[in-house]
Every structure is written in C-alpha cells, then in structure tokens.
Amino acid sequence: QTWDELMALTQQIADDGDTAWCIGLESGAATGWVATDWTEETLLRTQPPEVYDAWVAGELPFSSPEVKGAIETWSEIWLNDDYVYGGRDSIVTTFIGDSPVGMFDDPPKCWMHRQANWITGFFPEGLTEGKEYDFFYFPPKDPAYGNPWLVAGDEAAMFNDRPEVRAAMEYLTTPESVSGFLEQGGAMAAQQTATPEMYGQETERKIGALLEEATTFRFDASDLMPGEVGAGSFWKGMTDYVSGAADLDTVLKEIDDSWPK
Template sequence: MFGQPTSPRSRVVLASTLSAGLIFSVAACGGSKDSGSSGSSGASASAIDCAPYTKFGDLKGKTVSIYTGIVTPEDTPHINSYKPFEQCTGVTVKYDGDKSFETQILVRAKAGNPPDLAIVPQPGLLKQLVATGKAVAAPPETEANVDKFWSKDWKAYGTVDGKFYAAPLGASVKSLVWYSPADFKEGNYQIPTTLDELKALSDKMVADKKMPWCAGIASGDATGWPVTDWMEDFMLRLYGPETYDKWVNHQIPFNGPESTAALDAVGAYLKNPAYVNGGLGDVKSIASTTFQDGGLPILDGTCMMHRQASFYAANWPKDKKVAQDGDVFAFYLPGKDASTKPVLGGGEFVLSFADRPEVKAFQTYLSSDTWANIKAKQGSGWVSANKGLDQANLTSPIDKLAASILSDPKATFRFDGSDQMPAAVGSDSFWKQATAWITGQDTKTTVDNIEKSWPK
C-alpha cells in the first residue's frame, strides 16, 4: 500500500528536534579542525579513498541537486559530510532543504521537474514517487553497497515491484523505553528482557507505590500518533514480522483478532489506572499531554518509564545528562522472548530522478560506509543501520544504543506501520480513533472504525 504523501508526525518530530537546540560539532576526518560553521568543510578528501568514484568518469564542474525535508540546523552536518565527495570528484552538490518537502516532491515529480536526488522519509511516499514514472533505478554500485552494508529488511523498503531504487540513509529506533538509572538502582529494578518481565516490573513498581508509566499523545493535528507506535510495537512482538507486514498492507483486516489483541495489550499499559499517568493525571490526561512532555515526570520520580523513540532525546532539558550513568537513559523494549529482537523504527532513503554519471557517483557515496562514518562524526542526533558504521564515531550514548540495536544480528527491523498505510488511515482515522480509545472508547469500536476507513 502507498503511504501518505505528507506526514504531520515527521514534521512534529523535526520541530521537536530543532527546539532542543542541538549543537553539531564538526569534527575533521583528515586530522584538521574547522569552526563547524555552515558551509565549512567538516572532512578532508585526503582521508577517503577516491577510487570508487573514478569509474564514473571525469565529473569536474558537474552539479548534483539533492532535495530534502532536513532543514536548519540539521542541514549543516549533511552539507559538511558531502565535502569529501566534492573534493574527490570536482562535483558541486546543491542542497535544498524544504519543510514542505513531502508535498512538494510529489508536485515536482508529477510536473516533470524533480531534483536529481531526494531524501525520502517514508516507504509509502517512495512508492508514490516511483509510480510517477520519473524515478530511476539505483546504479549497480549503489546496490552493491546496500547488499554489503544493510540487512535484507532495509533493502526491501527501497525496492518497488522487484526493482531496487533507493539506498537507506539515516534511521531511528522507536522500540525504546526511557527511565532514570538512579531510580532503577534505588528500587533494585532490573532491565526486562521479555514482555512478561516488563509486565512483572510494572507490577513490582505498583507494589512499591510507584507509578510505572507516563505518556502524552497530544501533537496538534497529529494527536494520537504515539498510540500507533505502541500498537505497531505490540503487533510486531506478539505476531511477528510476516503478520505485521500483512496488517500494514491490509492483507488481514484492521479489526481482525491479531490487531484487536495487540491494541488490548497496549491497553493493559496505557488504559490501566494503576500504571498511568504518572505525575500528569489520570488515564484520560494522556490525550491532553503533549508527546514532548509525556516523559518528563521521570525527572522528578513521579513516573518510572516512558515508551518513546530515540529522537525523544531532544526533549530532555539541556542540563540533564542522557547516558547510562546520567539523569535519563533508555532500554530496548523487549520482545515476547529473549531470543527474538523485533525493532520498530523509521528512516530515510535516497531516490534518484536522473541517471547522469555524477548523480550515480553521489548516490554510491551516500550508500557507503565511508559516508556513514563521516556523517557520524558531525555530531549527535543521527544514526544509521549501515553495518559499516563504526559506533565509536557516534558522539552520544543514546545514538550508540540505537546503533547497537539496529546492528544486532538478531534484530528484525520493520518500518513504522502508519507511515506505510493510506493517508485516510495512517494519518487520519488511526490517529483519531486512537485518541478516542484513550479517552474511553472501547477496543472493538476503535478497530472497527479504522477498518471502515480503509480505502476500497
């Protein structure tokens, strides 16, 4: 199924990251350092092997345009990470960041005026762009990098109708639970390794007169999306990746027994007055609490755990340390048993609309372990599922945790489900009905209403 062409959720997440005022320190790859200002070279061409790009011919004086929704200040690390390629090849990369990317890229493609490359944040949007007939398949050199450095799960999201189009770029991990290491130590609470252990931990906290969970799902027009992530995590854990894929693609009904049970499993946490909403109110307060504020009660001990993605690191106050020995950190939301490791997440893909040699060369650079490691050195707030990424190059503990989860050989990655569903479901009824469910609507009515909204 095609996903929605525009994602209010991704815009909200980006705004959350920007509001945190992340500062990117630009480290030099070749041993020299610069000021880290926009447009300065954060890496030296002398530090990378230019040989992979000579096969594309003499590229001096050529220009490649790349269009994306990644804007200031997150654009600076991306722009600086392109410098080694530019210095190797003589190509100029023209970067165009646009907050309206997810709607404008479709407009441009359909009008026959697409960029050379686009950084696409959703597999559904990727499929829609391929369906315009303007996208071109990735070159063999790019595909070879993906076969070497990514799992088959990731390659599949860049493949449409059996043809490989787009290499993965960055990634986020959604299967995380935030907590206070100090509070866990004081309460002698152990990090759970199975869903049963997570439930037992929650019950132990209740017995200790602690409120286990806090949550917030308010997000403007996108209110409700955090519930969809909870449900997707439980669909993946209770029924496995194959059933999850069928559910996302509507090969099984949204109101079937699997999704009904998954939502009930989420309800055992989010609709349990003994479990939520620590420091914020009753169960219904989840709907009026912003997702940015949802985990903050952890800091004063009125809440013990908060399920939210790796990008939530941007929402903690600047004076709080995010680390295993810090004020807050996160652990992997466990699977049904310790032998499986389902991972829910998001990511980006580089899609081409031109087959010129310089475009192919830049695609190949962005799909390489070389680029992933250069990008990692540009600062915190970014990870990749590229197996060639040296985690020592990541600068923050939460980025290292996310990368370790993504690179685990046992990990089975699945992309956010609602971002792959039709817009009428993924960014409309699913969010609205999830909110109604939080405020008192029963599970059957919720899944029935979402099923009715699915396009015929």
C-alpha cells in the first residue's frame, strides 16, 4: 500500500536470501526508457503534478532537487545488488522482454517486476493471472500526492477535413473502435464510456477498477519532451548512470544541456 512497505518487502526478501526485483533496460536503440518511466513514476509520488508539468515543459531542469531526488529514490532499488537479480551490471544488458521471466523459474530468481500491462505478452505461455502471477498498484510514497497514474497511448490526427475522414475520427472516440484490442488484452481504453465487460482479460478489468481510484493522470514525460531529449539524451543518460559510466550529476547536466534552446 505504501512505498515504505514496498521497500520493507524488498529488504525482507533480501534477508531471506533472494532478490526481490528483476529489471532490464536493454531495448536496442531505445535502451534506457525503462529508467525514464521509473523517474516519472517516482516524481509523481514525491512532488505535486505541477512540478511534473514544469519538468515536461523544460521549465524545471533535470538537475533540480525535485527530479534528481526522484531518480535517487528508485536508485535505492536499482543500484543495490542485494535487491536486483544479477545486480546492477545485469540491468543494462538484460532485454526488457526477458527481464520478468526470472519470476517464473523454479525456484524464482526474483519476485517483482514493474512494467505496464502489455508486459504479460512476454510472460511464458500457459500462465494464469491470479495463480502464477498477480499485480498491485505501484504504491504512493507521500499521501499528500494521492494515487497518481502514469499513462502512455497512441494518438490519431486528421490531415484532410473530408466527411469520411471526420466520420472515421468520430468513430475512434467510441469504445467499439478499440474493442478488439480490449478483448485481446494488453491495452486500456481511453474512452470513458468503455465498460469492464469489454475487457477480455482479468488483468485489464482489475486495472480498470484501480483507475477509478486515481487522483492524478499524467502522460509519459519522455514522450512529451522534444525528441532529442525524451528519446535521446534522457535514454542515454539513464543508461550511462545505471551502468556506472557516469555519475548522476554529470548525466543530469548533459541532459539539461541537450534541451533545445
């Protein structure tokens, strides 16, 4: 229910001789984005949403105490070799899709993995949600900031204002337009009129119920930033930091310097 409880569980698993977490950062040319998600999650749990918005807009630097503090928060897990399977060195070289698989080894190599709901598509076949695996909401750190949700999604844009194009765009505002995705699993509807019955997987139905308790929604920050930052220096900087190739202050300054003037 709380960040402190999550850290206590992490330590308890370590005390029992196991590693709590499986984490992987490798994603080809996109290596590093998992760390950007953790930064966004922790910033929303340690600062007001207005701080997050200022950061996205380039008004709050990466080297600010707020953003640096968010990174230092998740570093308590990532950089502790007692907490992560394979230790810090394995994070950068482990493919994102392979990173949760250790939870299903016998005996398990780890017990927890943080990722969006699409990650179940990388789980071994034949597993049942609620039996071989389950999930919980990434817990808040400060009750003052409620239950924030970090989301990402796909967008559609109309380039030709013709009746048939407008009709297609209007159709995309209905939950029926995404019913196939909802039935298959791994996606959530942005349409507020979507009902729990439209989800074909129990995981998404449970996530939908949790979404109703959200106090704040924010879109993925790195996706909203200029490409050379959000899909460039931010990814690279987090990879350099986690691998130990550069210290955090150096990385944050380099990201700030890369922001378009």
